[in-house]
Amino acid sequence: MKNLIVSVILMFGLSTFAQEDINGGPINSRTKTGVIDGVYLSTHIPTKRLIPYEHVREADVIWSKRIWRTIDLREKINRPLYYPLDEFDAAGGWVRNESRWSLWTVIRHHILTGDLIVYSHYNPADFYVKDGDMFKYPILPEPGKDYFTDSVYREELFNYLGKLGTRSDRALSNIYGSDSVDAQGNTVYPPRDTTWYTSKDIVQYKLKEDWFFDKERSVLDVRILGVAPVTYEKDDQGNIGGTKIMFWLYFPTDCRYVFNNYFVYNEDNGSRWMSFDDFFMKRRFNSFIHKEENVYDRSIDKYRVGVDALMESKKITEEIRLLEHDVWSF
Numbered sequence: 270m271k272n273l274i275v276s277v278i279l280m281f282g283l284s285t286f287a288q289e290d291i292n293g294g295p296i297n298s299r300t301k302t303g304v305i306d307g308v309y310l311s312t313h314i315p316t317k318r319l320i321p322y323e324h325v326r327e328a329d330v331i332w333s334k335r336i337w338r339t340i341d342l343r344e345k346i347n348r349p350l351y352y353p354l355d356e357f358d359a360a361g362g363w364v365r366n367e368s369r370w371s372l373w374t375v376i377r378h379h380i381l382t383g384d385l386i387v388y389s390h391y392n393p394a395d396f397y398v399k400d401g402d403m404f405k406y407p408i409l410p411e412p413g414k415d416y417f418t419d420s421v422y423r424e425e426l427f428n429y430l431g432k433l434g435t436r437s438d439r440a441l442s443n444i445y446g447s448d449s450v451d452a453q454g455n456t457v458y459p460p461r462d463t464t465w466y467t468s469k470d471i472v473q474y475k476l477k478e479d480w481f482f483d484k485e486r487s488v489l490d491v492r493i494l495g496v497a498p499v500t501y502e503k504d505d506q507g508n509i510g511g512t513k514i515m516f517w518l519y520f521p522t523d524c525r526y527v528f529n530n531y532f533v534y535n536e537d538n539g540s541r542w543m544s545f546d547d548f549f550m551k552r553r554f555n556s557f558i559h560k561e562e563n564v565y566d567r568s569i570d571k572y573r574v575g576v577d578a579l580m581e582s583k584k585i586t587e588e589i590r591l592l593e594h595d596v597w598s599f
Contacts, residue, residue, distance in 0.1 A: 295368055311532075314544050319529045322492065322521065325483055332592065333481035336585070337402070337560035337568070339499075340474040346555045349533045349548065354468045363465075369532045371468040372545060373498060376518065377430060379527045383415045387429055388517040390497065401517050402477050402495055408516075429516045431465045466500060466515070473499035475514060476556065480589055482596065489593040493520045493549060520549075558582040 296315055297306040342351040353366040355374045365374055379385045387408040390401035408429065410422035417423070477495040482488070495517045502513040518524050528545035535542050548554065557579060560568040573581045 295366065295370065297368065311542075314532050314542065315530050317529065317544070319526055319546065320550075323483075323486065323490075325481070325490075326485070329483050329485040330481045331484050333479055334589065335562040336478050336480060336558055338476045338478070338556040338558045340476065340554050340556045342472055342474070344555050346553075349535075350474065350545075350554065351468060351471070352534070356467055357465060369534060369542075372474070372528075373466070373468045373471045375527065375531050375545065376498065377466075380426070380430065381416050383410075384527055385518055385523050387426065388495075388519065389429070390514045390516055399514075401514075402475075402497070404495065404517060404519055427463070431463055466498075470500045471498045472501060473512060475499055475559075477517075482592070487596075489589075489596075496520050496524060558585050561585050 297311050340347055340350065342348070350372045352371055353369065355363065355365045355371065358364055370378070376385060380387055388401055388404045389406035389408060390399055391406075392398035392400070393406055408422070408425055410416065410419040414422065416426065475495075475497040476493055477497075478491055478493045480489065480491045483490055497514045497517045499512050499514055501509045502511045503509055525546050528549070531545050532542045533545055533548045543551070543553075559570065559578075559582070565571075569578050569581050
C-alpha cells in the first residue's frame, strides 16, 4: 500500500509539468490526463541525481595529457547523439520529438533558458584569434535579464545559434528590379532570411579533455572539459568549404547537470536507456584525436594528412594505453 501511494504521488507530480518545463525533457506521461504511454512511468533518468566527480589534488596527479578529439555524427555508433531530428514549421514554431531529444535539441533548449553559457570560439574583438576552448569569451545577458528580455543578448546569441540566408545580386535584380534603389539612388537590400540551426546541421562534436594518472586512487582517469558543436561552413551558393566550430560549452558543471536528465536511445534494450551524461562517462561514442598538447601548439592536420593523420591519432591513443599498462608492469 505504501509503495502504491508513493507511485501515485510521483506520477501526479511529474504529470503536472509540461514537457518543456522539466529538466528531463519529454516523459511518457500525458500532462492533462496522467495517462502513461507504456507499462510503467519512466522516472529514473528525469529525476536522478548527478554523480559527482572524485576529488583530485594536484599533488596526486603524477602524469597528465590534454587531448582534443572529434566525434563524427556520420558514424553509426554516434547516432544517439544525432537523432531524433528537430525542425521549424512555417510559423516559426520549434517542433521536437515527443519521446526523446537529440543532443543539439537539449543544448539549444537550455541555452535559451539560461542553463548553459555559450563561450565564443573566437575573440569577439579579433575573429582570427580562436582560443575559445579556454572559455575566455562568455556570451552573457545583462544582470537580471535573459534571452527573452535582453534584446542585445538575443541578437548576439543568434550569431551562434543561427545563420543568415544566402542572397545574390542577380536574384535581387530579377525580383525587385528598380524597386531595389531608393529615392537617393542607394541600393536597398531586403532583409536576408534567417535560419536556426537544427539537429541535421550538426555534423560533429569537438571534445576537450584531460587524461591523468591519480596516484591516490591508482587509476588512469579522464575528464571532459568542454564540448563544441560543429557545422558545415558554406558560401552564398551553398557550397561546403569546410567545417566550423559554433561555440564551446563548459562540461564539468554546466553540461553535466543538464545532460544528466535526458534520455539516450539504447538499441539493445528499451528499458535501459541512459542519460547523455552516462553516455559520455561510459565513453559509448567513437572518436578520433585531432590534437594533443605539444610544444608547437599545432593540430595533427598541420603535419599529417589523410590516413597518416588517422594513424597518428591511433598512435597517441596507444601511448596513453601503454602508460597505464606500464604502471602495472613489474
